[in-house]
Amino acid sequence: ELLLTRVVGQPSVSSLRESPWNEAPTLAFRNEVPTQVNNKAAVHNAAQFRSPANxxxxxxxxxxxxxxxxxxxxxxxxxxxxxxVILTQNLAIELGLINGINGIFRQLVYEADSISIDALSNTFPSNTQYVHQSLYALIEIARSKIECNLETLQPKIVSVPLMEQTFRVDVTDMLPKNKKPKSNQKAMLSIKRRALPLVPAYCITTHKSQGQTLSKAVIDLKLPNETEDIAAVYVPLSRLKCLIDVAILRPFDYEVLRIKPSKSQVAEIERLDKLYIDTQFRFSEYFQ
Structure with missing residues (x-):
């Protein structure tokens, strides 16, 4: 019942446009949601600057x-x-530059002649400038373990380089009807991409938020109908320490708070409990 008092629009959380909620990340369950929200948030915030971000x-x-x-x-x-932003690849584990760590974007370094205004997406406004050849990004990472300042850089500023990955994607649904393969065949493309291992963090998935402790967060507890995973509720709510640190995006079904662990989750918990007991017995000298 206390969580119901934190739904946006209630006196306790009147609007997400005001501090501190306008700076709090939104935790979403589906992978596609953060991409859409982050793009819209970037467009919204870029409007506050005179310079436009085969x-x-x-x-x-x-x-x-x-x-x-x-x-x-x-x-x-x-x-x-x-x-x-959030780092999406491990750069230097020993320095704390790991997948999932948060940072603040400070500067993009790129080839001067690689900028164009030719629209690559309808998501962004017409005055968007597109950089086609990035070199690296300067990110402020407060939790990095770098003990000294990097040459010519401010404290906690880290240079994030480009990384390369190859992935396969089914483009069947992206092709026009006259180019789609016949029957039920898939049109698979192998793509090699060289890009910065970063994503905006205005909105992140609950999975990506695991292990983090957040000062404030906006959480959506209206889950997809087919979702009965206790982690979808427990993970985002456990990122905060106090009730006043959470804002619930919209009204939700109270039953989601009563989701119980699945049989496989219960089995895994029991396995870990047994493993702990066995470890205590075998190495009792370390548990005294």
């Missing part, structure tokens, strides 16, 4: 694919000064 149709659709389908290298990566 088959062309197929190319646009490939660029707009969710990063969950492209080895976490987005085709279109919107940048706005001060934008929250």
């Amino acid at each position: 088959d062309p149709i197929l190319m646009k659709k490939l660029l707009e694919l969710s990063d969950s389908k492209t080895e976490h290298l987005p085709g279109l990566l919107p940048f706005v000064p001060g934008m929250p």
Whole structure:
């Protein structure tokens, strides 16, 4: 019942446009949602700055694919000064530059002659500038383990390089009817992409939020009908320490809070409990 008082529109959370909620990440269950929300959020925030942050149709659709389908290298990566981002690849584990760590975008370094204003997506406004040859991005990562300042850079500023991945994608639904394969065959493309291993963090999946402790967060508890995974509710709610640190995006079915662990989850918990007991017995000297 206390969570119901945190739904946006209630006196406790009147609007997401006001502080601190306008700076809090939104946790979403589906992989496709963060890509859409992050693009819209980047467009919205870019409007506050004076400076605008073979088959062309197929190319646009490939660029707009969710990063969950492209080895976490987005085709279109919107940048706005001060934008929250998440690293999607391990750069240096020993330095804390790992997949999932949060940072703040500070600067993009790129080839000067690689900018165009030719629209690559209808998601972004007409005055968007597209950088086709990025070199690296400067990201402020407060939780990095780098003990000294990198040469010529401010404290906690890290240079994030381009990374390369190859992935396969089914483009059957992206092709016009006259080019689709006959019967039930799939049209698979193997794509090699070289891009920055970053995604905006205005909105992140609940999976990506695991292991994080957030100061504030906006959570959507209206789950897809087929979802009966306790983690979809437990994970986002457990990212916060206090009730006043959470805002619930919209009204939700109270029954989602009563979702119980599945049989496989219960079995895994029992397995881990047994493993813990066995470990205590075998190495009792370490548990005294």
